[in-house]
Amino acid sequence: MSVIDPPVDGAPASTGSKAPRRRRSPLTWVRGGGLSTLIFLLPMLIAFGVFSWFPIVRALVMSVQETNLVTAPTWVGVENFRTVLADPDLWTAVKNTGYFALLALIFGYPIPLALAVVMSEVKRWRGIYTALAYLPVVVPPVVSVLLWRFFYDGSETGVFNTIVGWVGLGPYPWLQSATTAMPSLVLEATWAAAGGTVIIYLAALTGVAPELYDAAEVDGASIWQKVWHVTLPQLRGVLLITLILQVIGTAQVFLEPYLFTGGGPANATLTVLLLIYNYAFGSSLGGDFGSATALSVMLAVTLGILSAVYFRLTRSWSTS
């Protein structure tokens, strides 16, 4: 037996040389390690199969079906998409989500970069700086929202109103007014997330070759010129990726509008994900799962197109 069978080898890595051996009985498969490999893959296959691949396919199917929890789903074609697109709330939600993403970029993109660049020049007690910057990220998001909701108290003795009162400003209505609600949400979201971005930039900054700074100094570059002409170009790859990741993340914002304002006042903070949630789970009459998945699929496709275009544009930009 042992003369005929191929050597028991866990990894059939050398594929080409074994081409003539095409005798694939179950026994040789087991002896070749096929079964044990499958046993090791099984947890991953089950987890991804049931809770990732299956739901993704199901999302596509459900978006063209009418689904409720009582009767069997029926085919409705593009009806779900038509319903969603006809919903006046959709355009409010899209506008609000875009506004949130824009504000989050304005608040949250340059600040961590500036912090990281200055922090990378701190020589003593760097650990304290990084720990302080990262601390808000560690606070559970629900806790930060509930805490900030109290900070945002619109009365004169609210925490933030007391603080801005010291310099003679306010009191502001913060969450209670349609114009200030969204910036208030973004402010909290930026506070909660900026630390993570700072750490990513710090890691990238340690990768900038010191020789480049030496060379720049030989050419007589000042500190600002070194930051502008050496540091930032060297961080370009990371900067491009954090930008698109931030856009994708903010396009799916849910926690802040849900807990701070519930979408109000007057739908001023209704976001796309909150609308999806309302479609599927917001009504006591039973969810409109079809519309919810149709909107999720549309959001996902939009984000996919956006990132594809973004990477194409930035690639041509970085090579030119």
Add this chain to the structure above:
Amino acid sequence: MTVTAQPSTPEVEAEVAVSGPERPSWRRRLIRRRSSGSDGGERGIISPFERRRPGVKYPLKASTIGLLIILLIIGLGPILWLAKGAITPTQDTLRQPMALWPNGMEWSTLSTAWNREHLDQYFLNTVFVAAGSWASQLFVAATGGYALSVLRPKYGPILTGLVVGTLLVPTVVLLVPLYLTVLNPPLWHHSMLNSYWALWLPAAANPFNVVLVKRFFDNLPREVFEAARVDGAGPFRLFWSIVLPLSKPILGVVSVFAVIAAWKDFLWPLLVITDPQKQPLSVRLPVLADLIELDVLLAALFISTIIPIVLFLVFQRLFLRSAGLSGAVKG
């Protein structure tokens, strides 16, 4: 001035992401930085020569201190305020929220929150949820990464592609179909609503973990595996006695990600755990916020925050390394 050659950005990221078991490069860099002291050693944007010029030295010092003050206010301020608010009577907090020292302290709020509002129960629930998703994520990522990277079946690349592909799908797509799947799982057909399995199992399907672990395993020295096989170790023995002991650093990173994500998650547990007795802190706190008095609420918020903060301070290096990694790998 000892200038050490370092590769440029993308390579460093890749290197950090896949750092081998013997002594990862980030640690080497860290040690070098530690030992290099305040002057000389590794340089950044500002050269040691420039640092000595008064026109640079004093503004630099000022901005360093200024940055520290800003970070103290922004990073630590709200948490300190929360700690103060937790032991301040409601009326004081409402009337003078920014008073430096409370008029009277009431430590009883902490025990009220813990006992009367059953924070202990929700807290235990959260710990239970986090422990379960930690175990399931580690199990799936380690076995899957091992099979794809070390055992390498012929269909491996296709599976890897399918796993990586899910990284591109935004989580929002999964929300509703995953909910319906949990209500009525295929083949099994028993609702997992109000069961922690509804949190643990979907958490295990995390492509990020699998990619991270696979990349790490890819960089383990293959000679060790061959030697073990020659010595007669089967795939299970190889996994348990060789690969797992070598992969502690990456499993530590996956653990941090798993525990943090479980502790933070809100929307998914809100949907699938509807029984208040079983809900974790994150789902329960917003409900309590509308029901209980302010001082007890702030005490509850403080209790929910202090554990993650203590964990962070203890495992600071692991946390920060994981955070740095998340940028490198996603990119």
